[in-house]
Every structure is written in structure tokens, then in C-alpha cells.
Amino acid sequence: MLLRIILSLGFLCSIHTVSAQTVTPLDGVYERISLTNTSTGTQLDAGQIGLLIIAHGYYSMITMKPDRPLLAQGQRMDDLPDKDQIEFMKSWLEMNGHTGPCEVKSDTLIWHRNISENPREVGTTTRLPYLIKDGQLVLHFNLANDSRWEWAWRKIK
Numbered sequence: 825m826l827l828r829i830i831l832s833l834g835f836l837c838s839i840h841t842v843s844a845q846t847v848t849p850l851d852g853v854y855e856r857i858s859l860t861n862t863s864t865g866t867q868l869d870a871g872q873i874g875l876l877i878i879a880h881g882y883y884s885m886i887t888m889k890p891d892r893p894l895l896a897q898g899q900r901m902d903d904l905p906d907k908d909q910i911e912f913m914k915s916w917l918e919m920n921g922h923t924g925p926c927e928v929k930s931d932t933l934i935w936h937r938n939i940s941e942n943p944r945e946v947g948t949t950t951r952l953p954y955l956i957k958d959g960q961l962v963l964h965f966n967l968a969n970d971s972r973w974e975w976a977w978r979k980i981k
């Protein structure tokens with residue numbers, strides 16, 4: 825019995841030590857607020873919902889449209905005409921999601937994508953300068969066309 829207690833305490837201490845080493849100042853659960861082009865003020869994917877989780881040195885992020893069509897109870901996609909199947913799948917593919925290890929260095933959040941909805945992104949790393957503004961996590965990034973974007977997330981308590 826004493827051995828079990830000692831082993832349990834050792835296990836708990838090792839978990840605490842590992843998680844204490846990987847805690848970042850951004851750890852938490854966030855909901856998507858907006859994605860804005862900082863030059864034009866244009867909102868990208870307005871109305872999308874999203875969730876960002878950062879914990880223990882890992883992150884998981886997904887955004888999607890909340891009004892995607894649903895199949896009726898018992899209905900299968902194969903029951904739809906071909907044209908409707910294509911439209912149905914297009915609406916479900918309009919999402920962004922990836923996960924993997926992450927780091928916070930100074931004012932930069934670094935994502936290492938292990939899994940992504942876009943196979944070309946698997947194995948890539950993204951460095952996102954961030955700041956906490958009005959209680960929100962705001963990530964910045966540039967697209968290939970040199971546009972600059974501000975991605976705002978609200979921490980869920």
C-alpha cells in the first residue's frame with residue numbers, strides 16, 4: 825500500500841513537473857471574434873465561429889460556418905442528387921483547422937502543424953506575432969498578396 829502511494833505521488837509530481845515546464849502565458853480556451861484586414865477593414869469569413877485551445881505545449885484550432893446544411897435524421901449524403909452532394913460537401917469543406925505543438929517566445933506564438941485540413945500545411949511552422957488588446961488575444965499574419973490581418977480571439981473563462 826505504501827509503495828502504491830509513493831508511486832502515485834511520484835507520478836503526480838512528474839505530471840506536475842512536465843506540465844509546469846510547458847505552460848505558456850496563452851494557455852486557455854478562446855472563441856473566434858473576427859478576422860480583419862488591417863489595411864482595408866474588410867472582415868474575412870464574417871460570421872464564422874471558431875475555437876482555439878492552447879494547453880501543455882499544444883494547440884488546436886478550428887473555424888467554420890455555423891450555418892452549414894445538415895442531413896435529415898436517417899438521411900445519407902448518397903440520397904442526395906449529385907449536384908446537391910457537391911454543394912453539401914463544399915459547404916462542409918469551408919473550414920480551417922489544424923493542431924500540433926506550440927511555443928510562445930516573447931511576443932510570438934509558434935504553431936507546428938502535425939495535422940491540418942490542408943495536407944500541404946502538415947509539417948509547416950507558422951510564427952504569429954500576438955498581443956493582448958482589450959482582454960483579447962490578437963494574432964497577426966500576412967498573406968501571400970502582402971495583406972496584413974488581425975485575428976481576434978476572446979478567452980472563455
